[in-house]
Amino acid sequence: MEHKCDRCDKPAQVHEVRIKNGKKQEIHLCPECAAAEGYGSTGGPMAPQFAKAIPVPAQSQRRQITSCSTCGLSIAKFRHHGVLGCPSCYQAFEKHLEPLIARAQAGATHHCGHIPERQEGHMDRQLQRSKLLKKLNEAIAAEQYERAAEIRDSLQGLGGSILGEED
């Protein structure tokens, strides 16, 4: 008998029987809905070994699998194609990518190379800001309000709010 997908009316290709508290539950999903639910893709012939090394999640973890909120790429799709959708995927899938990248990069997990100039400035600014914030807190704690005002002005001169970067 051909089952239809539980979520849409397409033919189901992923079938699972779960027994919970003595009750049988059948799950039938089409490939798209199965991928959205985090079921592992069988992968095409070109699916790189790299991405395939992501373990298919255990049943209890399936609900935790997310898609990238910026581009919508699911982890199942990444497993299939081995290519990410956008720069934000690195943040969205960080926990999955961390061990894979470390394995492919001889254990390395941090960049040590060239930093683009505008990023360099950005990183310098962040460093300067955190130093000034520390001084500001020290000045306030010591009730040196005139000095605190000077530090506040310097912080404002760096752009963004005193609490952090706005950009």
Next chain:
Amino acid sequence: MVGPLDKDSWLGASGKDWDIVLSSRVRLARNVAGVPFVGMASDPDRNEVVGMVRRIPMFAGSETDLIWLEMEDMSDRDRRMLVERHLISHQFADSTFPRGVAISKDQRLSVMVNEEDHLRIQTLEPGLALRDAFERVSEVRDEFESSIEFAFSPRWGFLTACPTNVGCGIRFSVMLHLPALRITDELGRVRQAAKDLDLAVRGYHGEGSESVGDFFQISNQITLGTSEEELLEDFLGAVVPQLVEYERHARNVLQEKRRVMLEDFVHRAHGTLLSARLLGIDEAIKLLSRLRIGRALDVVGSPDLSVIHRLLLNVQPAHLCALSGTDMEEGDDSLAARAEMVRKALG
């Protein structure tokens, strides 16, 4: 129409260790911040990236050294010619996305826009010249960085569509000719050395290709946790000299202990190239490879290595079609045209 490669191109000039190292290549992968990677982007996104690249000063100025080629406007044959010159990838030639490539007049620099990543900047130099290639690619990178903000994370470095390229997003590679190691059955040493040093070994046509004519492309796989300079130093200080030394040692063994066998091997190849009436592509490359080691070891007095290099390119299908002015499928006509071109060049 894709113009011919002139004497200044990576194929026409000579370089250090040229008898073993055909060319050196450095490739950078970069993506524009805030734009989906090429595979996930919309056509307007992809067109916007093309527009951003074309507006930067090094492309827009009247003094520019770069020629912009819109891939959709090119014939299939011209696209194949760029692949055969190693200026674009197979994947890029076959893609249907809006895309283009900028190529310098000397054809040593190319910038693919909308390949797997938004930008693939590469330089090719003759012989062992990775430092020159790196310096040129760095200059171009700086030009881009002053106009375009790239996707970058302090932890992961430059963010690439395929996470195996993350970090520096850089690939150093050399094209090596290792026929003596094949004859002395020692290619296993190269594969082992490559494995120990985390290097990839590919064939003449790059990713996914088999070695034809004992040409091997060796490149780094590690791109994270080390700087570009350290990677370059590893390549120049250890990797390439070691592989060159293996091949040179095997060549000495052939000259000293198996001279007659070497001469027979080279002269048979030369004879076939001079007299064959039909030549397939793989056979032509295999025979030219044998002639190349014969010329490098003075078993034959001519032609120059640059003539052999030019033939290695011109015997390939798209170049053969362009040179003979026809669009032949691989078959008797193209086999005959290839054999005739080789005879003329060597005769």
